[in-house]
Structures are given as structure tokens and as C-alpha cells.
Amino acid sequence: MVDDNLYLLLSAVLFTIGAAGLLIRRNPLVMFMCVELMLNAVNLTFVTFSRSLNDIGGQVIVFFVLVVAAAEVVVGLGIIVAIMRRRPGATADDVSLLRG
Amino acid sequence: MEHVVFAASAIIVLTGALGVILAKNPVHSALMLVMTLFGIAVLFVQQEAHFLAAVQVIVYAGAIVVLFLFVIMLLGVDKVESWETGPLSGQRYVTGAIAVIAIAMAGLLTARAVDVSRGAQSGIAPLDGPDANIVAVGKALFTDYVFAFELTGVLLVVAVIGAVVLARRPKRVEVDTEVEG
Numbered sequence: 001m002v003d004d005n006l007y008l009l010l011s012a013v014l015f016t017i018g019a020a021g022l023l024i025r026r027n028p029l030v031m032f033m034c035v036e037l038m039l040n041a042v043n044l045t046f047v048t049f050s051r052s053l054n055d056i057g058g059q060v061i062v063f064f065v066l067v068v069a070a071a072e073v074v075v076g077l078g079i080i081v082a083i084m085r086r087r088p089g090a091t092a093d094d095v096s097l098l099r100g
Numbered sequence: 101m102e103h104v105v106f107a108a109s110a111i112i113v114l115t116g117a118l119g120v121i122l123a124k125n126p127v128h129s130a131l132m133l134v135m136t137l138f139g140i141a142v143l144f145v146q147q148e149a150h151f152l153a154a155v156q157v158i159v160y161a162g163a164i165v166v167l168f169l170f171v172i173m174l175l176g177v178d179k180v181e182s183w184e185t186g187p188l189s190g191q192r193y194v195t196g197a198i199a200v201i202a203i204a205m206a207g208l209l210t211a212r213a214v215d216v217s218r219g220a221q222s223g224i225a226p227l228d229g230p231d232a233n234i235v236a237v238g239k240a241l242f243t244d245y246v247f248a249f250e251l252t253g254v255l256l257v258v259a260v261i262g263a264v265v266l267a268r269r270p271k272r273v274e275v276d277t278e279v280e281g
Contacts, residue, residue, distance in 0.1 A: 027126055043152075071258075
């Protein structure tokens with residue numbers, strides 16, 4: 001039986017890598033992948049606590065997180081395609097029209 | 101044996117995650133993301149979340165990453181990102197330092213064996229009940245969480261409509277004004 005804390009440590013490290021990648025990278029597609037990494041880290045935490053506390057609710061919430069992630073990717077990639085159509089090769093730094 | 105599986109999948113997950121953020125080519129990032137997702141699925145199986153492991157492989161690796169690859173191919177992959185330029189080039193180093201500190205703190209907490217995952221056991225929907233995992237998830241989904249499940253349907257419809265609206269070419273408006281003029 002692997003200790004729950006090891007799962008939580010792995011999840012925390014994965015979340016940190018995702019958050020760091022979101023701040024480091026400038027390609028909007030890679031930034032989206034980093035958001036997926038963070039969502040997966042949270043899913044792993046939910047499943048770990050679900051087993052640790054003996055409650056099926058954690059797994060049901062992971063299901064909902066999966067659905068929200070799918071919806072987010074669909075809309076986000078639509079936005080990225082719309083931006084790229086207007087300005088080919090744009091990075092996240094180039095989209096600063098609304099900056100004050 | 102369990103520790104071996106955990107160690108192997110942890111290495112796979114972390115290698116994939118680092119590959120996602122370090123690969124210069126977005127296609128490589130997407131493939132590394134698949135590796136991470138498979139590692140997470142193995143960990144789900146190990147924690148007896150069999151339904152979620154299957155959904156993880158089908159939805160994430162099968163649908164979301166393929167969508168990523170489609171968009172990468174659509175937009176072209178010839179542009180390789182430069183690490184040094186950009187208005188916030190100092191941000192990268194600060195981010196890296198903070199990430200290292202955060203990982204070190206999490207490792208320290210684990211090494212000191214701080215028991216963070218201690219709480220009241222659930223009596224409502226136990227994980228080790230008589231039903232198999234898929235049956236238990238299904239029962240919880242369609243009884244306790246049924247309103248959330250319905251809202252999920254609404255969310256997906258809104259997302260699909262939003263994607264269709266965003267993906268439409270805006271030329272059609274110009275055509276309409278020309279016809280009116």
C-alpha cells in the first residue's frame with residue numbers, strides 16, 4: 001500500500017510544473033497544455049482523497065472536472081484559432097490590445 | 101510491487117510534464133502530454149478508480165490531445181519559440197526559482213511525514229461497498245449529483261455553440277453589408 005502522502009506529493013509537483021510552464025511559455029497552445037497538467041494534478045488529488053476517505057464523491061467530481069476540461073479546451077482552442085487567423089504566429093505577449 | 105508501479109508511473113508523469121514545458125516544438129509538447137496522461141491513468145487504476153482510468157485514456161488522450169494536434173497542424177508548427185525575448189524575460193527565472201522552492205517545500209512536508217490526508221471517513225457513499233467501481237460511480241452520478249450532471253449537459257451545449265460561433269469566418273458580415281448597400 002503506497003502512502004497517500006506520496007500521491008499528494010506527486011500531485012503537488014505536477015501542479016507546480018504546470019503552473020511554472022503556464023508562466024514560462026508564450027505559445028498559447030503550450031500554455032493550454034500546462035492548464036491540462038494542473039487539472040490532472042487536481043484530479044489525482046481528488047482520487048487519492050477519495051480512496052483515503054472511502055468516499056465515491058471524489059471520483060464523481062473528477063468526472064465533472066474532465067467534462068469542464070473538455071469544454072474549456074474546445075472554447076479555448078476556438079479562441080486561439082480565431083486569434084491566429086487574424087494575426088498569424090501570435091504569442092501570448094502579442095495579444096495586448098486591451099492593456100491600459 | 102505497488103511501490104514499483106507507483107515509482108514507474110511517477111517517473112513517467114514527471115518526465116512527461118517536464119517535456120511539455122521544455123519542448124520547443126508544440127507537437128513534442130502534445131506527445132509528452134499523452135505520456136503524462138497515461139501515467140496518471142495508471143495511478144488511477146492503482147487507486148481502484150477503474151472507470152476514471154478508462155475515461156482518462158479515452159477523453160484526454162483520445163479526444164483532447166488529438167484536438168490539440170489538429171489545431172497545431174492547422175496553425176503550422178514552423179515557428180519555434182524563443183526563450184530569451186519577450187517583454188517579461190525575467191519572469192521565467194523568477195518562476196523557475198519559485199517552482200523549485202514550492203517543490204522543495206512539498207517534499208519537505210512529505211519527508212517529515214506530516215499527515216495531511218486524515219479526515220472523517222464517509223458513511224454515505226463508501227468506496228468499498230458491494231458494487232463495482234463503475235456501478236458505484238454511476239449510482240452516485242445519477243442520484244446525489246444528478247443536478248450537477250444535468251448542468252454538465254448544458255455546459256457542453258454552450259461550449260459546442262461557442263466553438264461553432266468562434267470558428268466561423270467573419271467575412272459573412274461583410275458580404276451581408278455589401279448586399280444591403
